[in-house]
Amino acid sequence: MLLKKLSSSVRVSGVIMVVITAAFLSTAPMVSAATSTTNAVSIRTTFHVKRHSLTGPIGLSPSVVKSVYDLSSAGSGSGTIAIIDAYDSPRIQSDLNTFSTQYGLPQCTMANSCFEKHIMASRISSNSGWELEASLDVEWAHAIAPGAKILLIEARSSSATDMLSAVNYARSRSDVVAVSMSWGGSEFSTEVSYDSDFTSPYGAAFFAAAGDSGTGVEWPAVSPNVIGVGGTTLHLSSINTLISETAWSGTGGGVSAFESQPSYQTAYGITASGGKRAVPDVSYDADPNSGVAVYDSNSYERQSGWFQVGGTSEGAPQWAAIEALGKSVKSPQLYADAKLSTTSAFFRDITSGSNGSCGLVCNAGTGYDTVTGLGSPVTTKF
Secondary structure: OHHHHOOOOHHHHHHHHHHHHHHHHHHOOOOOOOOOOHHHOEOEEOOEEEEEEOOOOOOEOHHHHHHHOOOOOOOOOOOEEEEEEEOEOOOHHHHHHHHHHHOOOOOOOOOOOOEEEEEOOOOOOEOHHHHHHHHHHHHHHHHHOOOOEEEEEEEOOOEHHHHHHHHHHHHOOOOEEEEEEOEEEEOOOOHHHHHHHHOOOOOOEEEEEOOOOOOEOEEOOOOOOOEEEEEEEEEEOOOOOEEEEEEOOOOOEEEEEEEEOOHHHHHHOOOOOOOEEEEOOEEEEOOHHHOEEEEEEEEEOOEEEEEEEEOOOOHHHHHHHHHHHHOOOOHHHHHHHHHOOOHHHOEEOOOOOEOOOOHHHHEOOOOOEOOOEOOEEOOOOO
């Protein structure tokens, strides 16, 4: 356990915090000094394209990913998965149908009440990057939980204020069981005042990508009410069976400058974060080299069709789908399960790889670490 192993005394703990803070300050994008509101936060998508094909799918298929994470016989899921993205994706319904047909998944349409698109403004423009993000999020949430309803909520813009408006619509829906946010921005001094936006009177779980720029903390993944999803690399055999899973060098992670450590991390025993929130909480495949197949008929960088896509955007909607399958993915339960002697029944502990050059803090290790969190899922029942 990385943080516990490095916390044998107060003195050591203090040294660790200095290292973490220095790494964060040197790698995170700068935020305007006027950060009294979310308007100063620059929100970005968290996906990366490896390659493109006009002839057919490239990247991992749903059956391979389900096999890697022991989700193959996990059921179809229920409830509604809310996907929060920015701008309009006018072809998302037909692209989802193409993806579903390719992989033998149930058709997911507005006609059969499996898919719904909610636009947060009467007029909304499109954006090629966010269209590909939406395709990744929607298609892979459906791939993992084909029996759940997909609700795509399109924010008016990618401003943090508009994104939070979309989040607040999601949390108002009694049918939503999970909210996926495959985007993020730098921390800001008043972020704690927005933590309540990531709660639901109906018990929905919130998931966010931890970021794709290596060591550093991103909001909203850093909120204690959000499950931050870090990234890994899958090493597969020639027949796509798992050989190993290691930390992806691009995954975000670290210790918050503003958020206090939540009780579930205190109970777990993370003592070296100086009483601050550590992220990520969990991990999932994110390396573009082991990325998944995504269909997008819109033009992205003058290409359309099939893409192989990675980034921590890949994990957030799939963890949200796992919640739709098992209805048990809540932060207190995750950390409680990780403390059990049977933790290997819940998580694949990622013990090798790094996301920066900041000493042990940037290295994956046994137990919790600020690179891959508690590890990757091997169940839907936490």
